[in-house]
Amino acid sequence: MSQTTKKPMSRKKKNTLELIAMYSIIGVMFVIILYPLLWTLGLSLNPGRGLFGAEMIPTDWSLVHYEWLFFSENSDYLTWYRNSLIVAIATSAFATMIVCFTAYAFSRYRFKGRKNGLYAFLLLQMFPILMAMVALYILLNTVGLLDTLTGLILIYVGGAIPMNAFLVKGYFDSIPRELDESAKIDGAGHFRIFFQILLPLAKPILAVVALFNFMQPFMDFLLPRIVLRSPENYTLALGLFNFVNDEFSNNFTRFAAGSILIAVPIAAVYLFLQRYLISGLASGATKG
Amino acid sequence: MAADKEKRQQNVLQRPQHNSALAAGLSIIPGLGQVYNKRYIKGTILFILFAAFIIALFDFLATGLQGLVTLGETPREDDSRVFLSNGILSVILLTFALSMYGITIQDAYKDAKRIQLGWKVPTIKEGFKNAWDTSFPYLLVGPGLALLIFVVVFPLLFMFLLAFTNYNLYNAPPANLLEWVGFSNFTDLFMIAEWRATFLNVLSWTLIWTFVATSLQIALAMFLAILTNDPRLKFKKLIRTVFILPWAVPAFVTILIFSAIFNDNFGAINNDIIEPIFGSGIPWLTDPFWTRFALILIQTWLGFPFVYALFTGVLQGISSDWYEAADMDGANRWQKFRNITFPHLMFATAPLLIMQYSFNFNNFNIIYLFNQGGPAIRGQNAGGSDILISWVYSLTFETQQFNMAAAISIILGLLVATFAFFQFRRSRSFKEEGTF
Numbered sequence: 001m002s003q004t005t006k007k008p009m010s011r012k013k014k015n016t017l018e019l020i021a022m023y024s025i026i027g028v029m030f031v032i033i034l035y036p037l038l039w040t041l042g043l044s045l046n047p048g049r050g051l052f053g054a055e056m057i058p059t060d061w062s063l064v065h066y067e068w069l070f071f072s073e074n075s076d077y078l079t080w081y082r083n084s085l086i087v088a089i090a091t092s093a094f095a096t097m098i099v100c101f102t103a104y105a106f107s108r109y110r111f112k113g114r115k116n117g118l119y120a121f122l123l124l125q126m127f128p129i130l131m132a133m134v135a136l137y138i139l140l141n142t143v144g145l146l147d148t149l150t151g152l153i154l155i156y157v158g159g160a161i162p163m164n165a166f167l168v169k170g171y172f173d174s175i176p177r178e179l180d181e182s183a184k185i186d187g188a189g190h191f192r193i194f195f196q197i198l199l200p201l202a203k204p205i206l207a208v209v210a211l212f213n214f215m216q217p218f219m220d221f222l223l224p225r226i227v228l229r230s231p232e233n234y235t236l237a238l239g240l241f242n243f244v245n246d247e248f249s250n251n252f253t254r255f256a257a258g259s260i261l262i263a264v265p266i267a268a269v270y271l272f273l274q275r276y277l278i279s280g281l282a283s284g285a286t287k288g
Numbered sequence: 289m290a291a292d293k294e295k296r297q298q299n300v301l302q303r304p305q306h307n308s309a310l311a312a313g314l315s316i317i318p319g320l321g322q323v324y325n326k327r328y329i330k331g332t333i334l335f336i337l338f339a340a341f342i343i344a345l346f347d348f349l350a351t352g353l354q355g356l357v358t359l360g361e362t363p364r365e366d367d368s369r370v371f372l373s374n375g376i377l378s379v380i381l382l383t384f385a386l387s388m389y390g391i392t393i394q395d396a397y398k399d400a401k402r403i404q405l406g407w408k409v410p411t412i413k414e415g416f417k418n419a420w421d422t423s424f425p426y427l428l429v430g431p432g433l434a435l436l437i438f439v440v441v442f443p444l445l446f447m448f449l450l451a452f453t454n455y456n457l458y459n460a461p462p463a464n465l466l467e468w469v470g471f472s473n474f475t476d477l478f479m480i481a482e483w484r485a486t487f488l489n490v491l492s493w494t495l496i497w498t499f500v501a502t503s504l505q506i507a508l509a510m511f512l513a514i515l516t517n518d519p520r521l522k523f524k525k526l527i528r529t530v531f532i533l534p535w536a537v538p539a540f541v542t543i544l545i546f547s548a549i550f551n552d553n554f555g556a557i558n559n560d561i562i563e564p565i566f567g568s569g570i571p572w573l574t575d576p577f578w579t580r581f582a583l584i585l586i587q588t589w590l591g592f593p594f595v596y597a598l599f600t601g602v603l604q605g606i607s608s609d610w611y612e613a614a615d616m617d618g619a620n621r622w623q624k625f626r627n628i629t630f631p632h633l634m635f636a637t638a639p640l641l642i643m644q645y646s647f648n649f650n651n652f653n654i655i656y657l658f659n660q661g662g663p664a665i666r667g668q669n670a671g672g673s674d675i676l677i678s679w680v681y682s683l684t685f686e687t688q689q690f691n692m693a694a695a696i697s698i699i700l701g702l703l704v705a706t707f708a709f710f711q712f713r714r715s716r717s718f719k720e721e722g723t724f
Binding site for chain 1: 367369370373391421422424425426428429431432433435436438439440441442443444445446447450512515516518520521527529530531532533534535536537538539540541542544545546547548549556589594597598601646650652653656657677680681684685690693694697700701704705707708711
């Protein structure tokens with residue numbers, strides 16, 4: 001009897017100790033995660049421009065840097081935002097469209113070269129387009145697409161095809177073929193089956209593909225760095241990098257302000273849609 | 289399908305005089321074999337298409353292929369790069385044309401075989417319907433394929449060929465002509481002491497980086513996912529949201545911020561943590577070891593949330609029956625983890641975890657944005673934290689040694705391809721192909 005009364009006591013104690021340990025681990029993680037982010041926010045509110053002397057919790061906080069980004073004549077921030085939006089929308093639209101068609105063909109038709117095509121896609125998906133950056137640079141230069149948004153969009157769309165086509169093909173494969181076969185018997189043509197049966201069912205994965213391709217131009221740094229040369233063509237990532245890079249500690253607070261303005265909307269979208277993004281990726285990867 | 293059925297029903301030659309070998313042989317002139325099979329319209333269309341192709345592109349192909357061999361003859365007038373790209377274009381077009389040619393011959397042969405078995409040549413209307421049906425998938429794949437060839441395959445081929453030329457800062461078109469130099473770029477890479485030392489250093493760091501950074505982020509994610517899955521914990525939603533934050537904030541922003549936080553002289557880590565405790569700061573950006581150390585920490589910060597979210601999703605899906613049964617058998621926590629949780633996590637997410645490794649292998653952003661691959665190291669031409677891909681970048685854009693950059697890219701590609709090969713053989717999609 002004494003044993004049974006003693007046991008719940010020690011178990012309870014162990015329980016609280018464990019809970020304390022868990023909460024403190026989580027607390028430490030919170031600090032590690034939030035510190036850099038809050039530090040940036042604090043820095044962006046500093047009136048000075050340099051990293052040196054800037055405080056995380058500024059005593060005389062101000063919004064001068066935000067104002068400067070939007071209203072100063074020397075600031076290209078809005079142009080960069082516009083460029084990023086153009087590239088993002090174009091990439092997202094074209095990539096989703098082409099990926100859809102390609103995935104439909106690979107999922108629903110048996111044609112000559114299909115198997116080899118799938119192998120080629122798998123292989124190309126492993127090779128980052130970056131590997132060919134030497135060639136891309138020289139090629140765009142000879143074709144005259146260097147320093148244009150068109151060149152950037154073309155590369156994004158082309159590079160997005162192999163990986164995303166696989167993702168969408170995997171999803172299409174999971175939609176029962178009986179659906180389109182019965183539609184075929186009812187006399188529906190190829191396009192009809194595609195647009196009226198498959199597309200509506202594949203909406204979730206298409207949303208994921210569209211969103212990923214929309215986000216990428218906002219986040220990517222290397223490709224714009226290779227393709228774009230003049231400041232009025234910069235995308236956000238590239239422009240902000242040059243704030244920091246040109247004169248390291250001189251523009252850091254401006255960079256912080258610019259970063260906050262881009263990080264907040266993107267983080268909001270990701271947090272809002274994370275469930276769909278992750279489940280979309282997971283299903284694509286395991287089914288594809 | 290119908291033809292197959294007929295074959296089975298009457299495995300007798302209806303028209304033995306119709307010669308399938310002759311049909312294929314006649315197809316050496318495209319379309320003639322089809323005409324022999326009495327498919328006149330198809331034959332004519334094929335003939336016109338091929339004739340048009342040859343007439344329109346013969347000159348381009350001939351000069352293109354020739355240019356690929358010579359790479360230009362008069363300096364300052366001929367641009368070797370244009371010769372190279374026209375040459376690649378010619379090869380791609382020629383491959384395409386040859387495979388079409390092969391298909392028409394095969395088509396004539398097959399049709400002839402079927403005619404022997406008593407197959408009726410379809411009427412014009414049926415013919416068009418069939419042509420539409422068979423060509424529809426190609427129509428769908430067409431635009432994507434074209435773009436893929438020009439934006440991905442073409443540059444990769446171009447890069448591949450550059451590795452066998454002498455294209456660098458001192459020998460650059462259009463002022464100079466390029467020449468084929470065989471494998472000398474590769475032998476230089478392994479024979480010249482400075483290149484060899486650099487290459488081996490960079491390669492070993494790339495492998496260490498990929499393995500350590502990725503494994504750490506997976507381990508941390510697994511630990512936290514299991515921790516926050518505990519039913520006794522409150523505020524789960526808040527905790528999970530915060531844990532996913534590093535994934536949601538654009539990486540280039542956080543990397544640049546970290547590079548300021550780790551700054552040797554006025555970064556917060558040195559000023560607020562290290563110096564008060566240890567008396568002097570750590571040279572985060574000027575010492576290779578500490579740069580690498582910091583990079584691994586930062587990548588763990590950046591990379592764990594995605595894996596964490598994946599794991600959390602899987603954990604919530606594991607049926608509690610498993611654990612109840614384990615409790616009944618008196619299993620302890622470690623046994624439950626080893627035999628239930630871990631296998632479940634791995635089984636559901638293995639392909640995505642492997643993708644994390646290959647992502648970090650080519651994770652240019654963090655290396656370049658944190659410290660531009662630096663600090664510089666005496667006696668080698670890559671920075672102390674350069675991985676292969678960022679080394680290629682600096683060779684291309686900072687020192688313009690295009691030939692060496694291309695050669696290293698090829699080695700990089702071979703590494704990736706080997707990895708990809710093993711990945712393929714395990715990939716489910718190929719095992720399951722054809723089951724429906």
